[in-house]
Structures are given as C-alpha cells and as structure tokens.
Amino acid sequence: MAFDATLETTPDAAIITLSGELDASAAPKFRTAIEQAAESSPTRLVLMMQNLDYMASAGLRALVFAKQKMGSGVELYVIGAQEAVAETIELTGFQHSVTMQSEYQPV
Amino acid sequence: MTATDPGVGRIDFYPTHQHAGYKMRAGKPFPFGATLVPNGVNFSIYSSTATACTLVIFDKGALTPRAEIPFPPEFKLGDVYSMIVFDLDPETLEYGYRMDGPWQPEAGLRFDESKILMDPYARVIGGRDVWGVVPNWDNPFQHRSRLAFDDFDWEGDVPLQIPTEDLIVYETHVRGFTKDPSSGVHFPGTFAGLREKIPYLKQLGVNCIELMPIYEFDEFEHAHVDPDTGAVTHHNYWGYSTVGFFAPKAGYAATGALGMQVDELKTLVKELHRAGIEVVLDVVFNHTAEGDHRGPSISLRGLDNKTYYMLTPEGYYFNFSGTGNTLNCNHPVVRNMVLDCLRYWAAEYHIDGFRFDLASILGRASDGTPLSNPPLLEALAHDPILAKCKLIAEAWDAGGLYQVGSFPAYNRWAEWNGKFRDVTRRFLKGDEGTVAELATRLAGSPDMYSGRGPTASINFITAHDGFTLADMVSYNDKHNEANGENNGDGANDNNSWNGGVEGPTDDPEILALRGRQIRNAAVMLLTAQGVPMLMAGDELGRTQHGNNNTYCHDTPLNWIDWSLTEKNADLLRFFSHLLHFRHAHPVLRNRWHHSGYDYVGSGLPDLSWHGQQAWRPDWSPSSRTLAFMLDGKHARGGSEPDQTIYVAFNTSWDTQGFELPPLPGGERWHVFANTSMPSPEDICAPGEEWLLEEQAYVLLGPRSSVILVGKPTYLA
Numbered sequence: 001m002a003f004d005a006t007l008e009t010t011p012d013a014a015i016i017t018l019s020g021e022l023d024a025s026a027a028p029k030f031r032t033a034i035e036q037a038a039e040s041s042p043t044r045l046v047l048m049m050q051n052l053d054y055m056a057s058a059g060l061r062a063l064v065f066a067k068q069k070m071g072s073g074v075e076l077y078v079i080g081a082q083e084a085v086a087e088t089i090e091l092t093g094f095q096h097s098v099t100m101q102s103e104y105q106p107v
Numbered sequence: 108m109t110a111t112d113p114g115v116g117r118i119d120f121y122p123t124h125q126h127a128g129y130k131m132r133a134g135k136p137f138p139f140g141a142t143l144v145p146n147g148v149n150f151s152i153y154s155s156t157a158t159a160c161t162l163v164i165f166d167k168g169a170l171t172p173r174a175e176i177p178f179p180p181e182f183k184l185g186d187v188y189s190m191i192v193f194d195l196d197p198e199t200l201e202y203g204y205r206m207d208g209p210w211q212p213e214a215g216l217r218f219d220e221s222k223i224l225m226d227p228y229a230r231v232i233g234g235r236d237v238w239g240v241v242p243n244w245d246n247p248f249q250h251r252s253r254l255a256f257d258d259f260d261w262e263g264d265v266p267l268q269i270p271t272e273d274l275i276v277y278e279t280h281v282r283g284f285t286k287d288p289s290s291g292v293h294f295p296g297t298f299a300g301l302r303e304k305i306p307y308l309k310q311l312g313v314n315c316i317e318l319m320p321i322y323e324f325d326e327f328e329h330a331h332v333d334p335d336t337g338a339v340t341h342h343n344y345w346g347y348s349t350v351g352f353f354a355p356k357a358g359y360a361a362t363g364a365l366g367m368q369v370d371e372l373k374t375l376v377k378e379l380h381r382a383g384i385e386v387v388l389d390v391v392f393n394h395t396a397e398g399d400h401r402g403p404s405i406s407l408r409g410l411d412n413k414t415y416y417m418l419t420p421e422g423y424y425f426n427f428s429g430t431g432n433t434l435n436c437n438h439p440v441v442r443n444m445v446l447d448c449l450r451y452w453a454a455e456y457h458i459d460g461f462r463f464d465l466a467s468i469l470g471r472a473s474d475g476t477p478l479s480n481p482p483l484l485e486a487l488a489h490d491p492i493l494a495k496c497k498l499i500a501e502a503w504d505a506g507g508l509y510q511v512g513s514f515p516a517y518n519r520w521a522e523w524n525g526k527f528r529d530v531t532r533r534f535l536k537g538d539e540g541t542v543a544e545l546a547t548r549l550a551g552s553p554d555m556y557s558g559r560g561p562t563a564s565i566n567f568i569t570a571h572d573g574f575t576l577a578d579m580v581s582y583n584d585k586h587n588e589a590n591g592e593n594n595g596d597g598a599n600d601n602n603s604w605n606g607g608v609e610g611p612t613d614d615p616e617i618l619a620l621r622g623r624q625i626r627n628a629a630v631m632l633l634t635a636q637g638v639p640m641l642m643a644g645d646e647l648g649r650t651q652h653g654n655n656n657t658y659c660h661d662t663p664l665n666w667i668d669w670s671l672t673e674k675n676a677d678l679l680r681f682f683s684h685l686l687h688f689r690h691a692h693p694v695l696r697n698r699w700h701h702s703g704y705d706y707v708g709s710g711l712p713d714l715s716w717h718g719q720q721a722w723r724p725d726w727s728p729s730s731r732t733l734a735f736m737l738d739g740k741h742a743r744g745g746s747e748p749d750q751t752i753y754v755a756f757n758t759s760w761d762t763q764g765f766e767l768p769p770l771p772g773g774e775r776w777h778v779f780a781n782t783s784m785p786s787p788e789d790i791c792a793p794g795e796e797w798l799l800e801e802q803a804y805v806l807l808g809p810r811s812s813v814i815l816v817g818k819p820t821y822l823a
Contacts, residue, residue: 024198057367058198064258091299091362093374097260 001053005033013106014042019051022059030059034066045070046104050080055088063089067097079104120145122193126176133182134189139447140228140353141202141254147193148200148254152226153186153440154411156216157208160188163223163248165201167233167366170246172223175205201233201251202226206409212400213422215413223248225351225406227415227444230255230451231369232323232351238282238296238358239661241339242327250323250350250405253366257455259373266459267385268495269314271521271562271638272696275686276387277313278570279643280345280665281321281359287666294361298368298375305382307672311646311679312686315385317462319571320346321372322388323354326661328396331591341591341659345571347464348396348430350405352448355456376457385459387497388452392434392445393468393504399424399431414440417473425475427468427506436469442483445469450492460497462523467504470515477508481515488517499523499565512555516563521638524552524564531568531631532579532602535624537758537810540728546716549735551636553700560699564637568628569645572598574655576645579603580624581610586653589660597656610653619785623810626681626782626789627756630812633685634754636697646682647671677786688779688793688814694742694749706741710771711751713741721768731759732807736768739817751817757807766804767815774817776802783808 001019003026008015014037022030037045045066067076076098081089089095099107122130134149135142142149150162160183162176178188203225208218225232229252234242242249285292285300292300308316324346331341346356360368376386395415397408400423407415417425417433424432435441452458463469470481487498502514502522511525527548534541547554551561569576574585583605587597606620625648632639643649644667651657657665672679689695701714716724717734725732734755742749751770757763767776777796782789791797796816799805805813 024196027198056198057362057365057370060367060370061198061256061258064260067260068258087293088362088365088367091294091360091374092367092370093377094260094370096262 003029005030007033007036009037009040009042012042013044013046014040015046015048017048017051021054022052022062023054023056024058027058027062030062031065034062034069038069042074044075044077044106046077046079048079048104049082049085052082052085055085060088060092060094063094063098075099075107077101077104124179127174129174129176130193131176132191134191136184136187136189138228139187140226140230141252143197143254143256144191147191148195148197149189149191150202151187151189152204152410154188154206154208155186155414155440156411157206157218159207161205161207162190162192163203163205164192164195165203165248165251167199167201167253169201170243197254197256201248201253203248203252204410211422215418215422217404217408217412219404219409222404222409224404224409225250226252227351227406227410228353228447229253229351230353231366232354232357233366235323235325235327236357236363236366238326238363239339239342241337249403250325255369259370261373261377261457264377264380264457266453266457266495267380267383268459269385270698271497272698273690274315274385274497274638275313275633275689276315276317276565276638276640277308277311277643278317278319278389278640280319280571281356282344282661283665284643284667287663287668289669290667291669296359297361298359298371299361302375302378305378305384308384309382311683312690313641314383315387315459316379317387317389317640319389320349320391320464321356321359322349322390323351323356324348325350325396326358342661343659344661344665345658347391347658348394349391350396352392352444353451373456380457385497387460387462387499388458389462389464390449391464392436393465394428394430394432394434397432399426402431414438417471417475427471427475427504427508428465429505433468433471433475435473436483437472437478437481442486445483446486446490449487449496450490453493453496458496460499462499462501464501465504466500466502466514467508467510468506470510471506471508475506479515484515484520485517488519497521512552516559518559521563521565523570523640524548524566524637526555527552527564527566527635527637528568528570529602531628534756534758535627535631536602536604537731537760538602542724542730542733543726545733546724546735549631549635550714551697551700557700561636562638562698565640566632566635566637567640567642568632569642570640571642572656574601574603574653575642575649575651576625576628577621577648577650578653578655579628580621581605581650582653583609584653585655586610587656589654589664590656597654601655620810622678623782625678626780627758627810627812629682629685630754630780630782630814631756633689634695634752634814636695636700639689641682643667644671646679648675648678677789680786681780681790684790684792685780691793692742692749692752693747694737694739694752697743699744701741705738707745709738709740711736711738711740713738715768717753717755717765717768719763719765721766732757732763732765734765753815753817754812755805755807756812758810760809762806762808764804764806767802769802770817773819775799775820776805776815777818778813779816780814781811782813783811
C-alpha cells in the first residue's frame, strides 16, 4: 500500500498520521512531514501508526531523525504501532527514546 | 541560502564529473570504505597492484548491477582509488568493485575482472541476511557491501572499564545461547534473544561476556548439502572464518532481514553495560573465508592478494591457521586494517575488549617467521583508542608456534592460559606429578607472568574448543563421528576421565562422582588468581555427547538446553554462589602476585600452602592433596579488608584429613563449600557460611574440595 503521512497541529502537539509501508522510497515524505512539524515548535510529536503496515530501516532512521530534529525537550509518542512495527522499534532499542502507547494519552 | 547551509555553501558538495547519469567528484582517500558525505557517498579502496578499478552499484538484493562507474585516473592518489558519487540512496545501495590487473598466481597476482569484490571495510554486509536461508548460488555477488549509519542513541553509555582482576568471563555463541526453543525468548538465536537473557547472566554472576565470532561470516562455507533433499547438514556454525571485519553478522540479528543488525547489536551492548556486563569479541584476524587457491574471491584475494596474504615464493598460500590462508598481519597496510577495525568496534560499538583467535599469527612476518618485536602487537598494545580495551591472545597458532607465557605482551596483553587448563584437568583426574604445577597455576602463574601480574592469565578449564565440563568428567575419549571426519578431527589430549563408564550412565555413584568433579573444577577455576573464564552452559551441566569439536553443527548439540536450569538447578546454584563469592572477596582478585610473606603484620603471609598437615604441603609426585590459604588482611596488597580463605583439594580415592592452620585474633573457620556434601549442603550463599565444629582439621571425602572462611563467631 502506498505510504502517506499527514500533519495536523494542535496548540501543543504536532500529530503525524502514517499509513501504508514506510520503506526507503517513502522515508523522504515522512522526513518532510517531520520538518514541517518542527516549524510549529510543538512540545510533543505524536506519530499515529495504527495504519502503518511495515517499517524498513529507512523508517527507523526517520524516527531517529525526528528525535534529533525536535530536540530532547520534545516528547516523541508512537501510538498504536502494529506488532511487526513495534517489534522493529524494540529490537533496535529505539523504544527507550520514545513513549509507546496503544492510544494517545499525554503524560 | 547561508554559508552554514550544509547543502549548498561549499564548493566540494558539487560534482565535477559524470558517468552514465551519475555525478561524481574526486573523493577523499581517508577513511577507507564507503562513508556518507553531504549529498553523496565517498568510496575509497586500496590496491597496490591493480591497473584499474570500477565501482559496481546494485539495488539491494538485485542480481544485476544498476551501474558500473570506472574510477577516472585522476581520482587515484598513491594506491588508493577514491570518489564521491552524488545522489545515491544509502538505504538501498549495495556496492562492490571490479579490479583489473594481471592473473599471475606465481607472482601472487590473482586479478579477475569478472568478479565483483566486497569492500573489506564494508560496515554492513548483505547476502546472508537471515541465518540458514540457502543463498542463490547463481548470484554473482554473494557478500554485498552496504552502508551503515552512525545515528544510534547511546544514551550516555560508556565502556565499563571493569578492572581486569575483577572480571569473570563467560564465553558464548550468540546463536547457540538462545536458539533452542527451551530458551523461551521471542527471537531465538539472535542478539535480541541474548538481550532477553541478561537477567540470567546477572543472576549467575558473570560480568563479562565473550562472544564467539560475530563479524560477518558465511554459515554455508563448506556446507554439506544433501543432493536429494537440499538439506544442509553441516554449517560453519562457530564462525571462525571472517567474510568482513567491520560488519556484524546479519544472521545473528532478528532485524537482519531489514538490514538493522547494527542497531540491534548496539542495543545489546548498551543493555549489557547497563547490567554491569562487559562485552569482549572473539576476533579472527589470522585468516579469512577466502580459503586457499581453490576458494572464492570474495574481497582481499581479488583486491590485492599479495598484500593481504602470506604467500610462498611460488605464489601459494602459507597456512599457519590450518584453514587455507594466513592474513599477512604485519604488512603495514594489513596492520592498519586490523587497527582500523578494532578502533571502529571500540568507538562505534562500545566494545570492551577483544580475544584474538590464534594470535601468534599476528606476530609473524610476511614470510611466516616469528618476529621478536611484532609491530602489529605493539601498535595494538599502545593504541590510544584501544587504551582501555582488554586484549586477550590465544597465544598459539596452527603453525606450531606456542607462546603461552612468552607472547609479546608489551605489558598489556593477557593470554588464554592453556597450561592452567591442562594441569587442572590432570590433577582433577588424579594424575601424579601435578601438585607443584597446580599450585603455580592457582597462584596466577607467576612463573610465566612475573612482570605482568596474574591479570595476564585468563584461566579456563573448558572453552568452545574441546569438551564441555560435563563431558570432561563423562568421557575418556572424543566422540566426533557426527562431524563426518571418521573421528579424526578435534584434539586427542583432553586429560578427561569418565569416572568408570564411558558416556551416559544411571549408576548413582558415578553420577555423584561426576557431580563432585564438576564442582571441584569450578572451585579451582574461581579461587585461582587471574581471570576466570567459563564456557556457557557448563554451569548447567551441558553435554555435547562427547564431541569435542562441534564447529559444524547448527543443532541442539550446540544449543543451550534451558530445561537444564531446572534439571540441574543444584549445579547452577553451586556456580552462582561461587561466582558471587569471588565478587565478594577481593582476596581472590589480586592485581599482583603474592609474595608468601606477611608484609602487613597480620600474623599470616598473604598466600601460604598446606597439605594434610598445616604449613606442610606435600609436593611429592604421588601427592593428590593440596590446600592454600589467602590472608584477608593482605587483600589487594593490604588495601581492602577481607576475610581469610582456605581452600583444600583431595583428588585421591580415599577420604583425607586436613589439619587446619589456626586463625589469629579469635576468628574461626566457617564452611562455604564442601563438594563431598549433597546439594544443598555443598555450598551456601556468600556470607551465610556455617561454623565448622572441629576447628583443628577438616575431612575431605574422595575427590572433593572445600572452601572455608575465617570470621569472628559473632558474624556466623
């Protein structure tokens, strides 16, 4: 399925909703969305992943990019990641750098 | 646009050349390998004898190249071809090289332009992404160089720098540790699976894990394939045959299929460090997977054969490794590659140390002559980046060089002490004439390491090469038929003893004897000065059914059976208490050899030897008893308070009484371990030692050992 990333901003959070397959060809689109999100200087970056079916290494690299781009003061939320995607994040240790939730609940 | 904008501000971000739609400019010769630079990838490759070089670019997994870009002559500096290619996607890129040059084997030149060669500096290697998936042998490029990223978040992790004398090393195999379904982990046989077992390692008490080779190797090298079923029966399971020195084995990562083995391995290292466990890599620089002249041209052979390999005057391969070729380690270019590699692993993966397989080869000159002052070993010893890394030599090679005790150490290298293994085994089975040497080994081998201290001695009784501890007490002879070499492979000098029956038995007396012998070995290993190393699974009584050379079996023969944690819980408990006892007692972990004198005025010498009579060890050839006492007031040269410890061994078939040396200051002897007792009386938790009723002597049953601790009675 084709990848899509849509950005929505609220007063304190930037929410990117991801769908399809996040592979190398899709990653630039995701990075663009992250860069746009950074412009609104949110305190939280929320990634809605319920409809993301697959994430390749390029996707993980984009998550790392998001973390670095937003800075340490911005909480990164990964919401509703499907099992395979969540596993990829955990196997590579990135779950320590983000808050993983099944439903978005700001801490 | 501003001057700080990395995309446009500098002239060197622009291409100067074009080829078939690709934009390039002259690259940077250093560093070797493929490196991400702004807008592109810098490729740098060395060959002293090639006449031309072509970069070959693939999309991930594709059978045919996407492009071939010859290096323009002006892109070569010295013997290095370097080029920046712009607008490549590092996520999907695989690359290799074609080298042109003469095919003159007798002159050491084996160029073949039809071959696509892997970059020896490749940080990630594709082609064996998932362990055991049979590769497409028609693929012209089996091991494919890829790029790695340096964006891992270490979260403040730094190598632990545990003092060497405080280490307890645990040798294991990434796959074998959790591959068996009994491991219960989510991703068996992987770095992630090993990560799930960190609580077990902590509970056991090890603080250093030594991983058998994890550099990319080919499990299908020399694989036996059944022509009818296609099933692979013999793998290169151990991995002592490197394909690429800079790349972690993809097949050891649950994320190898996604190409994320780098992140997964770094995560393992980070979490081991968090648990207080160091990571030492078993590295193989003595030879490569290219084998002899009949082997494949994977990389070095086709790039610059006579630089990288030791060659005979006729152009054939010297074989000091027993595996076909020998890396030409003291050639300056190869020396730099080894140094670059280790620096990379120390810096990029936070690795704490390295164990060098057949390290004596690293001290040989290009013609094979052992060097008295080998530049590679000296360079490693004094390298600024490796300054805090442990360097451990397997101080021999297959060419007959045996350097245990004489390895060129530069006051820096430690050694696998093969003599410790041999004499402890011989004493255990009751051989005569072993007591005097045993004492020297238990004291940290001052005969060999007087200037270097006991930390130069990595003490072990078992390792991947040879019997497991349980098999050492269950077999007189090796049983390697499953290896398919008519039992001709593997060592014959095992110094093992089966206790009366070869192999499995139901005889309770023999089983009890074997249980004691395993425990006696553990007591020797963990009360000796020096650094103890255990083989994974020995604490569980793991068997390889008498096979002492299981290099080729990707089967339960090599996999840890985790049900043994229940079945042999008593043995695991014994080991765990013993390991924690060692951590609790600095007197067991001196940095320097003992003097035999009382230099702190405690009334006892730092180390003293005893026998059935206190202060009177029996050094005669027929002696099968030995005891020693370590005075707690002398722990670490008198700098750390500790209790006094007395350890006695009786390897005769009779019960023997040992007269105990009296303790000064009203302290009394307490029993920590007694291997002649059934579990759980064979050992207690450290600190819970019970008072010995009779303080003047202790009885040791047949083939048993005791550990006593001196402490004031009110502490009991």
